[in-house]
Amino acid sequence: MDLTNSIGGIEKLNNMNYDYWKSCMELYLQGQDLWEVVCGTDVAPPNNTSEGQDALRKWKIKAGKAMFMLKETIQKEMLDHIRVAKMPKEAWDAFATLFAKTNVARLQMLENEIGSITQDNMTISQYFMKVKGICNDIGQLDDESKISDARK
Known part of the structure; x- marks a missing residue:
């Protein structure tokens, strides 16, 4: 850290x-x-x-x-x-x-994060885990919110 x-x-x-x-x-x-x-x-x-x-x-x-x-x-x-x-x-x-699961702003932040990830000094495994973590966060957004599956 x-x-x-x-x-x-x-x-x-x-x-x-x-x-x-x-x-x-x-x-x-x-x-x-x-x-x-x-x-x-x-x-x-x-x-x-x-x-x-x-x-x-x-x-x-x-x-x-x-x-x-x-x-x-x-x-x-x-x-x-x-x-x-x-x-x-x-x-x-x-x-x-x-940071609420139903918040569209949260999805926007996650989209920005995944769009700006670079491998830099990370190993391929670390890079993959970082991308996977963001994808998991997107997947945990509340289904009842008004966010389309296509956007997710």
Whole structure:
């Protein structure tokens, strides 16, 4: 693994590794006690009352840490998808939508990826496995979405 493409052992999100990134991030966020502010029971800030000042401060710290990790563990070209997100849950959901099986944008990304693959320094076996992996991803797109078989 190229260290410039990972943070803390988590491979940065790109067009090809959402499922892997998602599982690693979920475990990391749970281990850091940040999952609740991303997709758990604590996704909205507490009320800003005099009694809740400390709770709000703690929530903002957790949300900031979670948002930092979400932004640091993605490739720069992915940043545009979450640039306007104010809450960690918004960012997480934006990626879920972008990489959803029913999403036509996902098919477009896979088409672009398969069209730009070059063998470069890969062995024939590695090159074949990469192409096969993309084809498998295309094959796993939801059949109920409005993507024609010809396009797949």
